[in-house]
Amino acid sequence: MVSKKLREKVETLLESVDIRIGGDRPWDLRIHDPRVFDAAASQGTIGVGEAYMEGWWDCEALDEFFNRILRTDLPARVASFRDRLFLLKSYLFNMQSGSRAFKVGRQHYDAGNDLYERMLDRRMIYSCGYWRDADTLDSAQEAKLDLVFRKLGLRPGMRILDIGCGWGGAAGYAAEKYGVEVVGVTISREQMELASERCRNLPVEIRLQDYHALHEQFDAIYSIGMFEHVGHKNYRQYFRIVRRCLADDGLFVLHTIGNRHSNVATDPWIEKYIFPNSVTPSIRLIGRATEDLLVMEDWQNFRNDYDRTLQSWDRNINRAWDELPDYDEAFRRMWHFYLMCSAGSFRSGNNQLWQIVFSKNGTPERYDAPR
Secondary structure, eight states, X not given: OOOHHHHHHHHHHHHTTTOOBTOSSTTSEEXXXXXXXXXXXXXXXXXXXXXXXXXXXXXXXXXXXXXXXXXXXXXXXXXXXXXXXXXXXXXXXXXXXXXXXXXXXXXXXXXXXXXXXXXXXXXXXXXXXXOTTOOSHHHHHHHHHHHHHHHHTOOTTOEEEEESOTTSHHHHHHHHHHOOEEEEEESOHHXXXXXXXXXXXXXXXXXXXXXXXXXXXXXXXXXXXXXXXXXXXXXXXXXXXXXXXXXXXXXXXXXXXXXSSOOSSOOHHHHHHTOTTOOOOOHHHHHHHHTTTOEEEEEEEOTHHHHHHHHHHHHHHHHHGGGOTTSOHHHHHHHHHHHHHHHHHHHHTSEEEEEEEEESSOOXXXXXXXX
């Protein structure tokens, strides 16, 4: 039996960010099982997320619900003992060491190609699109790829490295449109097999390989939506490897989610159910890790584009749900929770989307980054 005092405490906290239990606005909550209050109090964000997966509560606009919470200090004020223990563990231990590198591939990226084929654009690009002049997900993703490759100054005959190549969409596009040869590495077997198939007639090599094992040199390097799995204890080593593999006159584009805070861990629910051993970097942590290794030539932020991208992915999943019989209702709710809490995080300004251009020692001529 949930105590009246606990319910009143939760109601007061939510009302402080203009969210009501039983309200009639899209971001208000509907409680179906009172056990949600105990779950939230004892288990923190894991309890809240698991209660949603079980159907104990609902919210019509989860994205706006999270936007309102993440714009305040409420998450820090209500962090459970379990949340704080997870943070301490992430601070003390290297959760993204080489021995752990393949875990996120097995759990998340190997979840099922049928799921990602229906959720993503036709090239299966699992990162933020660039919506400035785009009106569809396909056009937004191609605009993003063009933006990356124009920033790199790709020319026919160049040999390029794709760190975290996903299902090969970016590598294939670079080979098709810019006439380059691409080596792509991924820690997901499902991605490697499908990417190899999709790029079979192109000068693209896809490897099941962790970035630590890279020792070759390339004319240019890019990494799109992979740096979130590197971890704060490994940033310096990551950029050392980039420097080692980059030609003296080459450029490197890092496309990554960023955080306004220098965190050492992700949300515990995201860690458990979506991206194990992941964490988003801050400006300070990237700056410290690249100092004396690389020269920053340009830094662009288009975080609002990720909100729109996530909305597109969620609509695609909802439209195609009947075509995905191997996933149960708990998975559907988990996936919706993940996409909408992410959208709310970008809308709130908590998360950013950065494209950063680095050179090895500074470009000999003025660098004007395309937009």
